[in-house]
Amino acid sequence: MKRLIDKIALITGAASGLGAADARLLAEHGARVVITDINHIQGEALAAEIPGALFLVHDVADEAQWISVLDQVKQRFGRLDILVNNAGFVNFSTVEEQSLEQFRRHLQVMTEGTFLGCKHAIPLMREKGGAIINISSVAAVKGIAEVFAYTAAKGAIASMGRSIAIHCQNQGYRIRCNTILPGAHDTPMTAKALIELAGADTDALTQLQEVGQGKPEDVANLVLFLASDESRQINGAQLVIDNGETIK
Template identity: 35%
Template sequence: MPIRDSLEDRIALVTGAGAGLGAAIARRLSSDGATVVVSDIDYSAAQYVADSIEGAVAIAADVTEEDQVRSLVEQTVDRFGALHIAVPNAGVGAVQPIAEMSYADWRKITAVDLDGVFLTIRYAAPAIAASGGGTIVTISSITATAGSALIAPYAASKAAVKNLTETAAVEFRDHGVRVNAVLPGFIDTELVTTARPHFETALGLPAGGFDDLIASKQGRYGTPEEVAAAVAFFASSESSWCTGSSLVLDGGLVASLF
């Protein structure tokens, strides 16, 4: 008796999978038995990750471009005959106070972090339904749960993604598509590496001060593999009655006032 459900014969698509959480999610879904499409705006990054996963293929797609997202889903179904699992993971961030933010800056982030998730759900969910059902797992964030200074478009997108997840869960429930969200705390990926010095400057912290802040709030940084494990749970039938659910993974940050 396997400890966890196998994803054998499942076809999975992960966006933004050329690095960070997406790469770890692609690897985990594959090790659970799925055949994985590794997609990223950066084709060479996607190819690099796909080359390390047995049976995986890389497909380039910018999630902000509707035609590319539609084609990504079509190419997946053409190649493998079905789509069962989609993880709209691609995301970007920037550290900037609202008062210094142009509308163009705002739209650059929300285009990927919210619109890209909408487009992926928009084209993946009907394809999953047509394949006999499956799951979508969105990557929201703990920033969805409260105001998050200096990252307004990121946090607003993540809150909207949580709500979009719930709405999609309701709309696709009778079509056999479960839709759930994971809300990770801070994971030490390129996204955080890039933001770290900007946070330190904006918050008046010394070099290394951001890591100390995270350690005091989360205990430590989470790992991409810990997020991938939660995605694997939602992707499998072990979460068969979960839809519209959100799982916070953050070492207790959101749970604590002090």
């Protein structure tokens, strides 16, 4: 059974990895998907594969681009039902090594990008209601020395989600806002990270890969659930998806 018939969904950073899996699954369930990303080659290729999909070039750290993207969504569809703030990246640095410039870039793309998406999408969603799904990480709740700036950015995303959910409820908007905290999933980002962490040590790389990564489709199934009316009582939640890794 299709669970998102006629819904309009915007997914950021959807040219690759988790976002691409979200776009495919939401479209399979009847949503019209708007794929946005800075990577226009992969983004356009993906949109060409998905019936009815639209690709827009979009740097989520840029407020003017958010306004333009959402304006195009409004012109074309008249509203937005689902927003998935997924775009992200990771660089490796401990607190001692971290440059201020790279720290700020993590916050600009992930924290400010998510804030700007919510701020500018809510006016397009509030009349009919909808679902906002923000992609944080288990890095929001774990100490991970090597990705200091990433933990800061993802922690802020997780906290913001609660305030956004309560704001929308206070205003009577019927917009739910939930946060997903994925553990390791098999995407280009993780592959790059594993290689950086393991360096030339192939044994270490094999060991890391055996940790038990999930597939992008595993996260996409949770996005689908949070986007659909089946999750109507779930609001302001932080859902860890890591096959129990965080609680060990």
